[in-house]
Amino acid sequence: MPDDPRCPPLERRYRRWLLAYPRAYRRERGPEILATLLESAEPGRDRPAAREAARLLWHGLGARLAGAGARAYVVAAFAAVLGGLSGTALGSWLSWKDTPDLAPDKATAARLARTVLPVPLDGAPSWWGAHTFWNPYSNHSLHGGSGVRAGRTQVNGTVARHADIHRLAHAIERRMRAHGWRDVQVTTDGYHPHEVPPEISYVSGTRDGYLMGVELDAPDSSNPATVCASLMWDEPPDQPSYTLAGGIAGAVVGALLALCTSIRLRRRGGRLRRAFGWLWAATLLLVTPACLANIPTTTGSFFANTYRDGPGPNVYWGGFVFFGAEPLAILSLVPLLALLVACLLPRPQPSRTPTVA
């Protein structure tokens, strides 16, 4: 046993590192490898050299994975990708957890809009939203809820009919900087002169956990210039690190789970070996819609673009609220749990044929 106190310390420590090898391999080759390790160790050493320990770990894990089978590596590759996308969603969701569900309140929106717009406000703030069939959490959208914490409270400004939106955009930029808004940016999208509107400018900035996005529409032959300020919650500052850590952890866990379940079930033989493929296929197929919808883009999740009517906060878990994707993703836990239970089942004892004296 590795921790037998009667063993010298060096031998005890080598035995622990040999645990990296599969049990059957250790039974067959362990004593021989241990003898070689002890013979080749420098005199007076009471713990393995780092290089020696690293090699034992590397080759031990390699011996374990050699029993996984080619199919397991295919499953592990898919599990790593989908696990990474699921981990990305979980990491992003955890970073957003403390952000309120509903959009900022109207009083705050009006107060902050006055620090942004160099023109009088036109009317009271309002919440933009619409219940959509694809987002089961959008029932409260008329009160600012969107299910992905990207709801916005909008305030319009009073501008001249033929206002120069370029000059107005830069005036907004200067006002925002003067009132402590950070990361202030101005972008302009120009369209065909006959388009409605022919040009749109956006000004955005962050302050005190809020994100303000201002959209300025240029006038055309039929419509006047308009300016609308939308107040949203800013992205949590730790979202990038949570998202990245979640993605890496998800990929590693997915791949390891596929390889470990393959190794254990291959030893069982028969139906359980065949079940490995079917159960993993079911797991991966059920979680695929949510993962595909949650592929990260520069504007959030693939199916949850929060850049609507101007810049918005990035949300990297929006794909999991897409209609149908969430319940399927939850259902994928069923075949996954079945796999884990199958791995934990006791191995059947070999049958003994009775001998006749």
Place this chain on the structure above:
Amino acid sequence: MASIRRPSFLILSALAAGPLHGYAVIKEVSRLSDDQVRLAAGTLYAALDRLTDEDLIEVDREETVNGRPRRYYRLTSNGAAALAAAAEQMRHDAQLATRRLRGAGPAGAAPSPA
């Protein structure tokens, strides 16, 4: 036949003189390579497993020394043939390189016409 990596070549060379156990292989490989190649035990046994699977070496005998098992390995006929072929390839490549270097003259000089 696929080319043999240097550690495997040295292990086969070490066993060419006769059966050896694990620690003796490590020492012999170190001696043959002038201490340039020092095999860790984990690396050695992974190589021995691979060479056994490829039928280049096999177990010669087992002993117990000071209460610990000691297994000796020897080259198979396939292993001897593979080692000879690898050595011949290296000799050929070394001769080719030496000839070309002599023909090129001092470094940077244009090669003399054939």
